[in-house]
Amino acid sequence: xxxDLLHALPDVFAWTNxxxxxxxxxxxxxxxxxxxxSATMAISVLVPFTFGLEPLVALGxxxxxxxxxxxxxxxxxxLLRIPGTPAAVATTFDGYPMAQxxxxxxxxxxxxxxxxxxxxxxxxxxxxxxxxxxKVTLLFGPSEVFWVAVFGLASIIFLLGGNPIKGLISxxxxxxxxxxxxxxxxxNDRFTFGQLEMLDGINIVILLVGLYALPPVIDLLExxxxxGGVNSSKLGTEPIWKALPRMKYWKTWLRGSFLGIWIGxxxxxxxxxxxxxxxxxxxxxxxxxxxxxxxxxEGVAAAEVANNADTASALIPALTLGIPGTxxxxxxxxxxxxxxxxxxxxxxxxxxxxxxxxxxxxLFGAILLVLLGGSxxxxxxxxxxxxxxxxxxxxxxxxxxxxxxxxxGRMFDVYLMLGFGAIGWVMDRLKFxxxxxxxxxxxxGFAEENLRLALRIGRGDPMVLFQNVTSLILVALTVAVVVxxxxxxxxxxxxxxx
Amino acid sequence: xxxxxxxxLTRPETLTAxxxxxxxxxxxxxxxxxxxxxxxxxxxxxxxxxxxxxxxLLADQRKASAGEDAAPMTTSPKRVIGAFLMIVxxxxxxxxxGFYISTAVTIPxxxxxxxxxxxxxxxxxxxxxxxxxxxxxxxGMSQDFPTGRLWGR
Numbered sequence: 001x002x003x004d005l006l007h008a009l010p011d012v013f014a015w016t017n018x019x020x021x022x023x024x025x026x027x028x029x030x031x032x033x034x035x036x037x038s039a040t041m042a043i044s045v046l047v048p049f050t051f052g053l054e055p056l057v058a059l060g061x062x063x064x065x066x067x068x069x070x071x072x073x074x075x076x077x078x079l080l081r082i083p084g085t086p087a088a089v090a091t092t093f094d095g096y097p098m099a100q101x102x103x104x105x106x107x108x109x110x111x112x113x114x115x116x117x118x119x120x121x122x123x124x125x126x127x128x129x130x131x132x133x134x135k136v137t138l139l140f141g142p143s144e145v146f147w148v149a150v151f152g153l154a155s156i157i158f159l160l161g162g163n164p165i166k167g168l169i170s171x172x173x174x175x176x177x178x179x180x181x182x183x184x185x186x187x188n189d190r191f192t193f194g195q196l197e198m199l200d201g202i203n204i205v206i207l208l209v210g211l212y213a214l215p216p217v218i219d220l221l222e223x224x225x226x227x228g229g230v231n232s233s234k235l236g237t238e239p240i241w242k243a244l245p246r247m248k249y250w251k252t253w254l255r256g257s258f259l260g261i262w263i264g265x266x267x268x269x270x271x272x273x274x275x276x277x278x279x280x281x282x283x284x285x286x287x288x289x290x291x292x293x294x295x296x297x298e299g300v301a302a303a304e305v306a307n308n309a310d311t312a313s314a315l316i317p318a319l320t321l322g323i324p325g326t327x328x329x330x331x332x333x334x335x336x337x338x339x340x341x342x343x344x345x346x347x348x349x350x351x352x353x354x355x356x357x358x359x360x361x362x363l364f365g366a367i368l369l370v371l372l373g374g375s376x377x378x379x380x381x382x383x384x385x386x387x388x389x390x391x392x393x394x395x396x397x398x399x400x401x402x403x404x405x406x407x408x409g410r411m412f413d414v415y416l417m418l419g420f421g422a423i424g425w426v427m428d429r430l431k432f433x434x435x436x437x438x439x440x441x442x443x444x445g446f447a448e449e450n451l452r453l454a455l456r457i458g459r460g461d462p463m464v465l466f467q468n469v470t471s472l473i474l475v476a477l478t479v480a481v482v483v484x485x486x487x488x489x490x491x492x493x494x495x496x497x498x
Numbered sequence: 499x500x501x502x503x504x505x506x507l508t509r510p511e512t513l514t515a516x517x518x519x520x521x522x523x524x525x526x527x528x529x530x531x532x533x534x535x536x537x538x539x540x541x542x543x544x545x546x547x548x549x550x551x552x553x554x555l556l557a558d559q560r561k562a563s564a565g566e567d568a569a570p571m572t573t574s575p576k577r578v579i580g581a582f583l584m585i586v587x588x589x590x591x592x593x594x595x596g597f598y599i600s601t602a603v604t605i606p607x608x609x610x611x612x613x614x615x616x617x618x619x620x621x622x623x624x625x626x627x628x629x630x631x632x633x634x635x636x637x638g639m640s641q642d643f644p645t646g647r648l649w650g651r
Contacts, residue, residue, distance in 0.1 A: 052639065062629055165557070169518065169550045176525075176543040184535045190532065190540060191525060214585070221581040221612045222574055388616075392624050394608035397600050398583055398627065401592060411593045418586060425578075429571045430511055448539045 008356035021056040025368045032072020035082045039069035039326045042211040047335045048403035054340040059358045067365035070308045071115035078107045084383035087271030087307035090279040094299030109243045112373040114301040119366025121257035126312040127359045132321040134348035144455040145466045147474035152323030154478045166432045173339040174440020197412045204334040210420025216218030220393035240374045249301040252282045253491020258307020271307040278306030312362040330438040507534040515555035524546040596646030
């Protein structure tokens with residue numbers, strides 16, 4: 001089972017693939033360091049540019065960006081108390097007080113080493129857990145695959161927290177978008193309104209760029225952030241090998257890695273939750289919890305190890321079942337689809353070199369973090385915080401247009417992207433979750449095709465969907481995901497009253 | 499405490515719910531012309547959107563009647579509308595006037611309008627961005643950009 005993993009290793013060392021990871025990590029740190037920009041947005045903007053690239057080059061860039069951005073978010077979190085990414089909120093608790101005490105450089109070094117350790121642990125989890133899981137899913141037939149899609153959507157909607165009605169609206173919208181175009185079996189036009197450009201359906205990249213890249217650009221222009229500038233020469237950074245002996249956080253790193261990996265695997269949870277849980281656990285078990293919040297380096301380690309440990313592990317359900325654990329994983333699924341790689345059981349059988357190469361790239365990306373985000377680079381990245389936001393916004397607008405236009409070389413896609421962007425902005429402001437839209441688009445067609453196939457096998461009898469144990473287990477899991485949060489809330493409420 | 503808006507129907511969530519209901523109902527009409535099996539999923543999703551939006555609307559109106567103010571969508575609507583209009587104008591300009599001219603104008607215009615006022619910085623940034631795009635995409639990857647419908651190509 002793991003021989004394919006070793007077989008894929010030489011491909012990763014091809015110079016183009018390796019350079020892609022390096023560029024990805026650097027770009028990721030830059031993006032993560034910019035408050036208002038996220039890994040999700042960076043990958044959304046990147047995906048259309050990767051059309052002409054070899055799959056491993058494109059995936060290497062994405063893996064690098066994901067790893068880099070998770071650390072990059074710590075830079076403004078430590079220096080300005082502004083988390084560069086949502087997952088870096090917990091890093092501000094102790095990182096910023098450290099910077100105020102003149103230990104900003106050390107805080108960033110703790111962050112980079114912890115991020116790297118979390119990323120390495122996560123990449124190993126992906127390598128060890130995904131292959132056996134993929135073997136199991138190879139046994140699935142159309143009705144099981146249909147239920148997997150339903151389960152995936154349900155878990156993203158109901159475990160994402162917030163308002164389930166809004167989650168359901170998002171998912172229905174995503175699934176509806178997936179049916180636009182020609183009917184896959186009869187070839188009827190559905191909602192194309194005579195537009196030839198829509199016969200093939202809505203390209204996922206157009207949706208991704210619209211939903212994930214346009215709202216942050218509007219945010220950048222709406223409230224230009226006054227960062228106040230960062231004097232990186234006063235960070236007090238020493239070479240990382242000198243700082244390493246001061247970092248004795250093995251227990252925190254181990255605990256944070258496990259938590260991050262576990263939360264990454266759970267659909268709907270994400271880096272923020274992982275970082276908060278890890279921070280709380282580390283503080284709870286600390287010998288001096290009273291110092292936390294006043295500049296305790298272990299707090300930075302706890303948050304950063306966990307928010308990087310959920311990166312690759314979020315791809316375990318994404319690669320094996322097509323169910324992404326986080327928003328970034330959902331966007332990466334879109335990236336895989338662009339390169340003709342259908343996430344799910346067949347991926348490991350049909351494209352082992354690419355999928356296992358991708359896992360190695362995650363591992364190398366995590367290791368490269370220490371080298372590329374070390375002392376010298378951290379100083380340079382800190383200077384990026386001085387870049388003017390309006391200029392950044394205008395450049396991203398241009399990149400969005402180029403990326404979407406280059407998919408098919410037509411302006412129609414750009415207008416479509418702007419429409420999705422407007423919808424995305426409204427959804428973002430009204431707190432409608434965006435991942436169910438993407439997942440709805442990915443899983444909608446998948447679910448419909450398998451439902452229709454299962455019904456054909458069963459000669460139209462819907463009971464065919466409930467005729468084997470796997471289907472019934474998946475139905476039970478779906479019901480549990482739907483009613484679980486409500487039951488849990490009632491249980492907690494009743495205990496509080498008691 | 500009464501809701502501070504003039505009409506509780508202008509609350510953002512209520513307006514969104516009404517919008518979804520109208521649009522989904524509009525999309526539902528063409529499903530009657532489809533085969534039953536082809537219409538199954540789209541119709542189910544559209545009906546789902548309508549039903550869920552009714553729930554959303556009722557929940558929001560209940561909040562309004564309880565005196566809960568809806569949070570504004572934006573603190574600076576002019577900037578948001580301006581940003582949207584500039585992006586749409588840029589897309590239209592690329593389509594009708596051509597990519598390079600539109601980009602060379604848009605980058606400094608957007609940055610200037612939204613607060614970056616250094617002429618030298620704007621000039622340098624525009625030259626770097628446009629030059630890099632030309633070198634990578636046009637020269638390196640032979641990517642064709644819109645040349646502009648107004649020029650008849």
